[in-house]
Structure formats: structure tokens, C-alpha cells
Amino acid sequence: MSGRGLKQLSILTALVLLAGYLLVFFWVPMDALEGFRQKVFYLHVPLAIVALCGFVAGGVEGFRHLRTDDRRHDANSYVFIHISVVFGVATLITGMLWAKASWGHYWVWDEPTLVSFLIVFLLYCTYYPFRYAIEDRDRQARYASVFAITAGAFVPLNFMAVRMAQSLIHPRVFATSEGGLPGSMMFTFLVCLVGMALLWVTLVKLELLGKQTSGQVSKLRRALEAEGYGNDEPTGTVGRRIAPNLEAQ
Template identity: 30%
Template sequence: MKQAMYFVFAGISVLLFFYTIDLIFYGTPLDAGLYFNQKIFYYHVPQAFVLFLAVIVAGVASLLYIKRRDGRYDDVAEAAGEVAVLFGAMMLVSGSIWGKAAWGVWWQWDARLTTSLLLWMLMVGYMLVRKYGGPSADRLAAGLAIFGAVNIPLVYFSVKIWRTLHPEASVVPGLQGSMRTTFWLSVLLFQIVFVLLLIARVGQSRIQRQVREVRERALDAGLLD
């Protein structure tokens, strides 16, 4: 049943993917100032949403892991961290392409860009710790996630004061008509993909952890050497 639901949602996301592509290119009007370049917005912003959501999930899961010491929370934290790195990379690449078209440069040291980049770097560091930290890395990774979560408002505040160049007013609430529908459909699509990837990855980490635990128990029992 669970698996069937998973595939149903995977199917929905595939269909939605084609549908949003169609909407983005044929169903929405051209932007008055940016023309065709504005189209990347429909995927760029949902990717950023997923990055932030995944970071929040990883932070909450790490906190629960530290408090409850239950390996299941650690699996979720690991999976969410990996998804955050993936979507962060997509966000940075699509944002650079858009920036080149809209501002004429690949990168600007604007508050929002810098904060997102630092957040992504934090998550990359988190994955490096997980990968190369060895046996006790889970606790270190959880600590990093907690300190990182505390740090995010401080980073945002300090970077904002350092770089108040581009107070890019939020465009999302002002979207009209088909642009609005398309945008929120893309957001929905990316959220579904996020949840699906998260579930798949959590399952994988859980199996890895169980294998590890069984192996340790077998070692303790003297069945393995």
C-alpha cells in the first residue's frame, strides 16, 4: 500500500513536470522587462523553497536525535541534508543563469544570494562530516546542524547589513493570473519531488543503519571477525 502510494505520487510528479513545462512556455505571458529570461523563475524559486524546507527538516531531525537518541531521526536528518545540497546546487545554477540574463553578471554579492550560498556551504560541510567523519560522525553532524540553525538568523542579519544593495522586493505575492497558477504548480511539483526523494533516501539510510547495527551485534557475539 505504502509503495503503491509512493509510485502514484511519483507518477503525479512526472505528469506535473511535463504540465508545468508546457504552462511555463505556452501558458504564461512574457514578462514585460525580462522577456523570456523570466521563465527560469518558475523553477528557480521552488528550488529555493525546497532548500529552505530541507534545511529546516534536517535541523529539527538533528535536534530530536540529540534529545531522544533514536537512530530514525538521524536517518531523516541525513536524507534531508543530502536533498538540501542537491536542490541548493540546482538553485545556485539556475540563479546564476538568470542573473547573467537579468543583471549581466553570473553572481552578485547581494544579501539574499550570499545567505543562500552560505546556507548551501553549511549543508555541504554537513555532508562532508557525514561522509568522512567515521563512526561518531552522527553526533558531530547533529551538533553542526543545531549550531547552523542558530546561526542562520545571525548570518542573514549580518549579511543584510553588510550588503543592502539589492532590496529586491518580493515578487511572489504580486503574481497575476496564469503566472500565479504556474508558479504555485511548480512549487507543488518541487515539494512532491522533495518528499519523494526524502522518503526514498530515508529508507536507504535506515537500511544502512540496520546493516551496521546487525554487523556490530554479530561482532559482539563473536559470529564475525
């Protein structure tokens, strides 16, 4: 089901990302102040935006799971959060490299966006041990949805609180990064953002497909065992144990 169109989607993603980063390296003008290292902006910022949107979308899927009691929404919520955490790691790493290059330090506590992102990331890291600690599958799905909703509501609030803490101590000019961008940079940035969002969707679909397939495999294996074939223990991974089960669909 989610496998349909995956190939086309992957090709589209690769093309948009390639186009975006070709623009970054060969077309868009060098930043006057930062020069070449400013180009990490086109990687770092889209990663961060997509990860945060993915976290909030995971909360929305959690809400839909509680409303409909449909396990597919729980699986979506899990995969959304999972892929967004991966994007979060990439965001933190690219952010730290950029910070080292421009500010001279890997970590700068005065930068509200950096700190808020770290807090959100730490919160979502606890999603895995939390899921893992609940054995009953239904309860696990329900509790994970409650977590996803709570954390999804937390994301914007946290950004607000951290920004207030910083901007009040260090008054800064609130020029949004987009507002100050010249047209060519803005265009390139948007292409990169779209490409990154497509990458996220592709990975989500791939992961969901994997879950579905392994669900089907274990279903078939059990059917075989019931008929007396094969008695070897299925080699389980940690991922399979915490990941939502899609067998029912």
C-alpha cells in the same frame, strides 16, 4: 516502511511538475521586461525555497534525534540535508545562468539573496567532511545533530544579516517578489513550488529506502558470514561510511 506509497508519490510528483512546467511554457504570460528568460524563475525560486526549508527541517530532525535518541531521526536529518545540498547546487547553477542572462554577469555580489544562499550552501557542504571525520557511530549521529541544529538556526539569521548589509548600502524598494506578481504568475509559481516540494519528498524517501535496503543487505551478509558462507569484503562506498546506519530498525 518508507517504501510504501513511493510509486504513487513519484507519479504524483511527475504529474504536478509536468503540469507546472506546461503552465510555465504555454499559459503564463511573458514577462514584459525580461521575456522568455524570466521563466527560469519558476525553476530557480522553488528549488531555493525547498532547499532552505529542507535545511531547517534537517535541523528540526536533529533536535528530535537529540531529544529521543532515535537513530531514525538522525537518518532523516542526514537525508534532508543531503537532498537539500543537491537542490542547492541546482539553485546556484540556475541562479547564475539567470544572472548572466539578465544582469550580464554570472555572479553579482550586490544581490543579498544570492550571497546568503552561497554562505548557507558553503556551510552545509562542510557537513560531509565533518560527519566523515567522526568514527564512532553514536557520537557521529549526536555531533551531526548538533551541527544540523546550529546550522538550522544560522539559516534565517544569515539571511537577515546579509540583507541588512546590502539594503543599507543600496536602498531598494522592498517589494516582495510574490507581492508584485500578477495572479496567473503567482498560480503557476505555486504549482511549481508544490511540484518541487513533492520532488524533494520523493527523493528523500527514495534515499531513505536505499539506506534501509543497504543496511538490511549488510545485516544479512554478516549473518551469512557468521554461518561460514561468503568471505568477500563487502564493496563499500563512501556514502555508506558516512551515511547513518539504519540496521537497527
